[in-house]
Amino acid sequence: MNILRRSVLMGGVAMMGLSVAPMAASADELAEIKERGVLSIAMSGQYPPFNFVNEQNEVVGFDPAIGTEIAKRMGLEVKIVTTAWDGIIGGLLASKYDAVVGSMSITEERDKVIDFVGPYYNTKRAIFTKAGSDITTVEQLDDAKVGVTLGETHEQWARDQGYDIKTYKGLPELLLELDNGRVDAIVNDSIPVLLAMKAGQYDLAMVNDPAAEPIGAGIAIREGNPDLAAAMQAALDSMMEDGTYLAIANEWVGGDIR
Helix, strand or coil, X not given: CCCCCCCCCEECCEECCCCCCCCCCCCCCHHHHHHHCXXXXXXXXXXXXXXXXXXXXXXXXXXHHHHHHHHHHCCCEEEEEECCHHHHHHHHHCCCCCEEEEEEECCHHHHCCCEEEEEEEEEEEEEEEECCCCCCEHHHHHHCEEEEECCCHXXXXXXXXXXXXXXXXXXXXXXXXXXXXXXXXXXXXXXXXXXXXXXXXXXXXXXXXXXXXXXXXXXXXXXXXXXXXXXXXXXXXXXHXXXXXXXXXXXXXXXXXX
């Protein structure tokens, strides 16, 4: 396990500018969580159909369903916390919640400061424009205004390409800005945008991105918690084995995304 000793931590891959003092290794938190009886999990609440706030002001979607089922199999209640994505790792390290179950891509940069359970599904980077756009290749993004969600891995990727970017709080805002023509293209995980297109919410086109590779989404926890990691992984594995995971995936994303 890595010891946290960086003064700047990554929220997504983008820098959050959060200062953290050196910390000594602490005891595994599973016993404390079990004594409390509640597993606190965080997500943005702005990433439909994976996590979003419905008309009844409830946080619903694939992620909360997975997190709730994991907690249930650990003998725990669940508490769902919504927070801005660009500060979500900082909140985890500050012990504001026990885990992030929010469709977080597993990356080397993130793995330097947190641990992951899973992956619990797989997706990949995708580029979308409005249907009929003149942009049909990745190379054309050099002269485009590109929308990304603040703190996501896609933001850092777009910055690394040197694109002219605009950042947004979450996917609904990102899609709306593309639809209204305030950006020429957006970069996001493929699944939620494809589902929005399938539902007839947006008339979009996907730009072929040959360099994009599948990436796993994991559950983030603080380092130094092997017992907690093992308990959560065991719960996740059992869900996948007995059909519960597939039922949740069918309900929220229309199929198996492992």
